[in-house]
Amino acid sequence: MTDIDVNALANAKARGERPYFFDDPAVERVLSITMAVATELAVMRERMDTIERLLEAGTPVTKANIDAYRPGDEAARERQQWHADYIARILRIVHQELEALKNPDLNVNSEELSDKQVAG
Amino acid sequence: MPGVLPPTYDRTVTHGMSPNVGHDDIARFNLLTNLNVHLGQSIFPGTKLAFENRVEPEFKRANGRAFDDQREMRAAMRADPLYQMWAALRRTTMEMRQQSGRQIVFRQREQLSAKAQSFNDGANTLQLDPSVEIPDYLSSVDNHWMPGSYYTETAPGDVAAGACYEIGLFVTTAGSMSARGDGGGRTLVSFLREQHPEFQPRRILDLGGGMGVNSVPLAQAYPDAEVIVADVAAPSLRFGHARARALGIGNIRFVQMGIDDLRFEPESFDWIQSTMVWHETSAATLIDGMKQIYGLLKPGGLTLHIEQPNFTDKTTLWEKFTRDWDSWYNNEPFWAKLHTMDVFQVMADAGFARDKMFDEGVEADIEQGLYQSWASTLSRHKPELKRAGAAQNDGARKGERWYLFGAWK
Numbered sequence: 001m002t003d004i005d006v007n008a009l010a011n012a013k014a015r016g017e018r019p020y021f022f023d024d025p026a027v028e029r030v031l032s033i034t035m036a037v038a039t040e041l042a043v044m045r046e047r048m049d050t051i052e053r054l055l056e057a058g059t060p061v062t063k064a065n066i067d068a069y070r071p072g073d074e075a076a077r078e079r080q081q082w083h084a085d086y087i088a089r090i091l092r093i094v095h096q097e098l099e100a101l102k103n104p105d106l107n108v109n110s111e112e113l114s115d116k117q118v119a120g
Numbered sequence: 121m122p123g124v125l126p127p128t129y130d131r132t133v134t135h136g137m138s139p140n141v142g143h144d145d146i147a148r149f150n151l152l153t154n155l156n157v158h159l160g161q162s163i164f165p166g167t168k169l170a171f172e173n174r175v176e177p178e179f180k181r182a183n184g185r186a187f188d189d190q191r192e193m194r195a196a197m198r199a200d201p202l203y204q205m206w207a208a209l210r211r212t213t214m215e216m217r218q219q220s221g222r223q224i225v226f227r228q229r230e231q232l233s234a235k236a237q238s239f240n241d242g243a244n245t246l247q248l249d250p251s252v253e254i255p256d257y258l259s260s261v262d263n264h265w266m267p268g269s270y271y272t273e274t275a276p277g278d279v280a281a282g283a284c285y286e287i288g289l290f291v292t293t294a295g296s297m298s299a300r301g302d303g304g305g306r307t308l309v310s311f312l313r314e315q316h317p318e319f320q321p322r323r324i325l326d327l328g329g330g331m332g333v334n335s336v337p338l339a340q341a342y343p344d345a346e347v348i349v350a351d352v353a354a355p356s357l358r359f360g361h362a363r364a365r366a367l368g369i370g371n372i373r374f375v376q377m378g379i380d381d382l383r384f385e386p387e388s389f390d391w392i393q394s395t396m397v398w399h400e401t402s403a404a405t406l407i408d409g410m411k412q413i414y415g416l417l418k419p420g421g422l423t424l425h426i427e428q429p430n431f432t433d434k435t436t437l438w439e440k441f442t443r444d445w446d447s448w449y450n451n452e453p454f455w456a457k458l459h460t461m462d463v464f465q466v467m468a469d470a471g472f473a474r475d476k477m478f479d480e481g482v483e484a485d486i487e488q489g490l491y492q493s494w495a496s497t498l499s500r501h502k503p504e505l506k507r508a509g510a511a512q513n514d515g516a517r518k519g520e521r522w523y524l525f526g527a528w529k
Contacts, residue, residue, distance in 0.1 A: 014265040
């Protein structure tokens with residue numbers, strides 16, 4: 001077995017300047033790290049789901065059984081639904097901004113409102 | 121909003137060259153696939169709203185006129201916070217897909233190379249030529265942020281680039297290329313069987329076919345034909361040849377050769393194909409390649425191309441911006457230029473007769489029964505393909521459509 005640095009190869013940079021979309025690239029770095037961590041939590045959750053399903057079925061919870069597990073249609077649907085719900089939860093702030101864009105009435109400013117009342 | 125749930129990654133069909141993919145690898149791909157779907161379905165529509173409700177009106181207010189061109193519009197969009205978020209998430213999701221796939225492949229690189237060798241050793245149907253140079257349209261930037269692109273060898277006998285591409289495709293397309301990833305090839309076959317059942321090619325050239333994912337269905341559909349896959353990328357060809365062998369396909373040859381230098385006998389092919397290739401080349405290659413195709417086709421032969429449809433007079437500035445996005449931010453720099461080129465004119469300049477040219481929105485042939493019944497697939501190119509389909513084949517059939525153009529010689 002040749003000694004290869006899998007992480008260096010897996011994490012290699014693609015040729016070409018990386019575009020940064022936020023005004024401050026630091027924001028993008030943090031977003032990128034946050035999404036990677038979020039992904040790993042979802043991976044852990046799917047593994048937990050497998051363990052629960054093995055336990056329910058009375059199958060010994062071994063590493064081999066976890067790795068060999070393939071969900072049936074219903075279990076697969078439930079697991080995909082979990083991922084979808086999870087993504088919607090962690091991207092909540094984006095969706096709230098989107099909602100306000102659709103309906104600007106949701107964006108009344110409380111400071112202005114309060115100042116107006118004080119003045120009144 | 122209740123959205124589409126994509127199929128799980130474990131429903132992809134494996135073969136003798138597939139890497140071993142563990143439980144957590146699948147889970148990671150499942151999350152990333154769902155994230156792609158979410159970005160496309162739930163957040164991307166918001167960027168259009170941001171354009172219409174905020175970016176465009178503000179520009180008009182400040183400048184007293186509408187956007188002159190895409191460049192101006194792109195600069196304005198880049199300042200919009202919702203757009204910034206969507207674009208940054210899409211970018212990072214693509215990077216995570218590449219990273220996850222490479223993690224799987226590189227930890228078993230040696231085993232995959234050995235497996236490939238066992239299929240490839242002594243075969244005269246794999247013809248590598250180390251003198252072939254990588255054209256600068258591939259070497260300047262790595263297409264779709266795929267580190268090392270299709271062609272980089274990280275060790276002698278390497279097949280990793282091919283393996284990485286094949287396993288990651290599902291994630292980006294949410295399974296819409298079918299469980300074997302071969303939706304392009306299958307679609308060509310069903311199109312020809314339906315529209316041209318009399319066409320029985322004996323010699324087929326698949327340009328830029330790489331790992332032959334879309335070439336294998338052609339070889340299967342026409343077992344008496346010889347399919348030749350020409351590509352510059354040795355690791356992809358090596359992987360593709362072994363993959364075809366593992367699938368039991370014998371009538372396919374993998375040749376290391378660039379589109380810019382096709383060394384075959386004149387008028388020796390019945391069919392010359394390219395499937396989602398031109399947008400990763402250049403204008404010069406498209407123009408010259410089409411001339412070579414004309415010379416290599418037998419009289420009565422067919423050339424077909426699955427590609428991005430051209431922009432038309434009706435294409436709005438917004439559509440242009442979204443359809444060109446991959447050119448600027450997905451490392452596919454010819455993509456935008458191709459939208460503006462008249463491919464019919466390119467074919468005419470190469471010698472093809474106008475009345476022998478055609479284009480169609482062809483219903484994608486995605487193998488049924490492999491995915492869960494609730495799973496519905498979507499492609500990141502779906503909107504434009506649907507448009508192309510509607511323009512070409514209004515309401516004839518229901519499924520997703522892919523754009524295809526071509527000519528008979």
